[in-house]
Amino acid sequence: MIELIEGVLLTMLAAVTIAIVRQHNLFGVVILAGVYSFLMASVLIVLDAVDVAMTEASVGAGISTVILLATLYLTGSREDPPAHTPALPLFVATVTGAALIWGTFQLPGFGVAHSPIHDHVAPAYLEASTKHEMPPNVVTAVLADFRGYDTLGETTVIFTAGIGVMLLLRGRRKRQHGSAKEASDT
Amino acid sequence: MIEWQAIVGHYNYYVTVFLMVAGLYIVIAHGNMIKSLIGLGLFQTSVYLLYISPGKIVGGTAPIIDPKYTDYSNPLPHVLILTAIVVGVATLALGLALVVRISEEYGTVDEDEIVAMDQDQ
Amino acid sequence: MKLDLILRVGTKLILPFILIFAPYVHFHGDYGPGGGFQAGVIIAAAIILYAIVFGLDAAKRVAPQGLIERLVPLGVLLYASAGLPAMLSNKGRYLDYGVFGHHFAHAHEWGILIVETGVIITVSSTMLAIFYAFADRSRR
Incomplete structure (x- = not known):
């Protein structure tokens, strides 16, 4: 089902x-x-x-x-309508797709309980959060506790991207609209 | 002899590969930068599927500990992808900000036109 | 814009529920789906909805741009400083939560809450700051 x-x-x-x-x-x-x-x-x-x-x-x-x-x-x-024929991109995409499909042949099927992904690390997280009465939601426990360094890094990336957007867009428009708009900004 | 069992069991991988390849095609074939960024987004979303779908156990439940259940889907890919989604939108915004600046400077967001303008100078 | 009566009344009806839902998602993240990332995005979405329906100036009165842009680094700083007590008191390594309480589960619950608060501040303010940056650009 x-x-x-x-x-x-x-x-x-x-x-x-x-x-x-x-x-x-x-x-x-x-x-x-x-x-x-x-x-x-x-x-x-x-x-x-x-x-x-x-x-x-x-x-x-x-x-x-x-x-x-x-x-x-x-x-x-x-x-705009594409300037080139889509032959080359289509070829690249097809070859990449065929290689990736070939790579899936050895992978375990859908929803199998004994596939390799369930053998390492994750059982340890589940066991540790049960044993120590950590928050029942294991995802939160792993996110903020077991893998706190990862999340610190991700938060820093978000911060950096936000600063980047502000730097790019907060400045004034230069060219054609220049002088007239500058007055209204200040 | 076609092994239907294997094909049904690997259907999620086939769709994942299709989404990935479609994203790749958009990035290569379309000159419009906004469309290319959406293509990159498709590519990124297919990676979410690639990570999450092997972690599922049929008959298991979401990784929220409860005495009534014993089988949980793998929580680790969930954590990795959860943060990746939020980071993804932040970087998408950064890319779009660049596109906005390029559009203000050149008056277009089409790669070919921008290259042509640069060569004229 | 003045004529969108249904939109305005509907938004006013929905907004309090969205704003209550965000802290629920944040604090209930230990027991159900949710956490700082989702709650931060929900807060940002609520204010963006307000800005779209009632105008950017009204939204900036609720969430001033200067404040939002100062909150962006503050969240990261809160997260990063949550690791310091353990390191400075020599009771553990960076981002060990043992110092926040005597009982193991209790201490770690506090640690997770502090870290998630850092995340919610960063995510909500970054999303809003990005929206403000784009919306300001369109008006010029």
Whole structure:
């Protein structure tokens, strides 16, 4: 049953992806990307990754859609028809895809309990948080406690990206709008 | 003889590879920078799937400890991907900020037009 | 903008629930899905919704831009300084939470809460600062 739900959701995800590739109106692309994020969140819920699903739904469909729309307002939503034939990109994509599919042949199937990923580290986390009466949500325990260094690094990356955006966009526009706008800024 | 069992069991990997390749195709084939960034986003999202789907156990539950359950899906990929999503949107915003500045400077966000303008000078 | 009556009333109805939901997600993150990252994004989303419906100036009165931009490094600083007590008192290494209490589970719960508070401050203020930066740019 769970394989069926998973399969249907993944097929819808693939269909939305095809629509994103073919759509040339960027406004449509952004909305489709929002649809894609919600579908991805549903897939993640089926895969028992509830924390990740929550993040994907709020970040992917919420914040990034808003930022993309703000950018479209600033740059225009028209995409020029491609100047080159898509033969070379298609070839590169097909070869890469074939190599990756070849690589999946040896991987364990869906939802198998004894696959290698479950042998190392994760059982130790589950055991330790049960033994020491840590917070029941193991994801929070691993995020903030067992792997606190990782999260410190990630937080620093977010901080750095935020500073970068402010540095790029807070300054004044230079060229054509220059003198008239400068007065209104101050 | 086609092994249907293996194909059904690996379907999530096939979709993951498809999403990844579609993202790659958009990045290479489309000159529009905003579309390229969305393609990069697709690529990134396929990596979420690649990490999370092997951690699932059929019959297991989300990794929130409860005496009623014994099988939990693997919490480690969840942690890695959770932070990666938020970092992903922050870096997407950084990329879009660059696109906005490029658009103000050149009046276009198309790579080919920008290259042509640079060569004219 | 003045004519969007349904949008305005609907937003006013939804906003308190979003703003309550964010701390719920933050503090309940130990027991259910959620945590600092999700709660931070939800807070930012609430204020962005307010800004979209009622205008950027109204949102900046609620969450002043200067304050938000000062909070961005403050969150990282809070997170990074959560590791210092253990290191300075020689009771453990950087980011060991043993010093925050006598009982193991209790101490670690405090440690996780402090760290997650650092995360929620950084994430919410960064997302808002990014939104303000883009929105300001469109008005010029």
